[in-house]
Amino acid sequence: MEPIIRIEEIHKHFGAVHALKGVSLDVEKGEVILIIGPSGSGKSTLLRCINRLEEFDSGKIVVDGIPLDTAENINAVRTEVGMVFQQFNLFPHLTVLDNITLAQRLIRKRSKTEAEKIARQLLEKVGIPEKASYFPGQLSGGQQQRVAIARALAMNPKIMLFDEPTSALDPEMIQEVLDVMLNLAKEGMTMVVVSHEIGFAKAAADRVILMDGGQIIEMAPPEEIFNHPKEERTKLFLSKVL
């Protein structure tokens, strides 16, 4: 079967910095992939290339059969790929409900009633149905991140990208976000997650990737990479994280 995400030999420069050095990766439908690595290793850049928030210099990415080349294709891919950010990036001038309905109405062309119905179902799913009429600034970090997940899910994405979704959260709020992510994984969502949440990796990930210096150093199922890492670089990194 054709992989849902195919990344071939991606190169990316930030000025003089060679951020991605020929990264290739295939993600199968329904797979959960966790990318770990030190800061500056290119893991967020790689994730952001998948929905073209970051342009790449050479190489090829095909998402669900659509190559990321023209502006139309990029927009088509973006409607299929949900993204969750470290800083939540909710729209502060809109209520929680409006945050979740805006793109549904603009892009999916749903009616107000239909979009709101979907939004309320998703808020139920992420466990905060009572916050629909609040503004993002009135919510805790964990609640904001769950709204951000609901906002992405409202577009019925086939793939969800998570860019360090728990890094900006207080420790006691991390679990509530991870629980939502675990549920998504169980439902069979294809997920690419940049995170150092080893517990999540062990519970849900099919493969764990260690990146360093713009390259994939090691890729293996979680029990293998955490218990028997092959590469020295992986051992060194895990000894600091675990």
Added chain:
Amino acid sequence: MPVDQERKLMTITTSKSNAEKKASGFDSWWFLVIAVIVLLLMLIFLIPDPYQRIFVFVQNGIGTTISITGISFLLVLVLGLLVALARLSKSWIVKGVSTVYVEVVRGIPMMVQLIFWYFAFPSVIQGVGDWLNIQAFIDYRASPVAMAILGLTIGYAAYMSEVYRAGIQSISRGQMEAARSLGMTYIQAMRYVILPQAIRVILPPVGNEFITLLKDSSLVSVVAVADMTRRGREFQAANFLPIQTWVMIALLYLVMTLFATRIVAWMERKFKMEK
């Protein structure tokens, strides 16, 4: 009894300032606007000669000043936004052209620009008409009001674009990324996500631009537009009453600018409340 009264007064003032925080209360700076209006009316009705005469004489100038300022400002709001978006463009040609426009216009005095549009621009059009033999161009005559609005718009849009640009750039990059990652186009993201937030940031400087534009509209008096200032000069030339004339004109401008300031303050509080 006086103590009681004082206490009552105190409760009234504190409750008023609380109400102000809720943005529903009365803004006490309106008293200044009212005071200036009262002063103006007193001059007109208690000392009709010469103040009423001056007022009647400059009356149509008031309308001209208000309409030139209003129309120019609406055009400035639109053109300024377009220039700001152009300056934020990724295309270096669009960015370059708009940057040159802003730098050139900001470097030339407003008065010189207005004179250019009224006196020089029509000659340029006629010259082109002669060259290409287009009768309509050869017959072109500048309308003072149209040229004044054109000059003010082109001049002020450069400043306004900087206000917009600062406002748009003050919104974190993550907002645009979140909107785009949901599949919104650049224009949709601007319209529904970035600009509604930027507007809260830029409202005070936009209000200032409006007030500056209102005052600078007096410059159009040099290009044959019969605005308040020009009507004042005409009255003075005929009656030799410089003090009374310019006190009157100054008060009329003051009423307008103070009033505009209050409106901007009211809008600011309204937006803050919605947030």
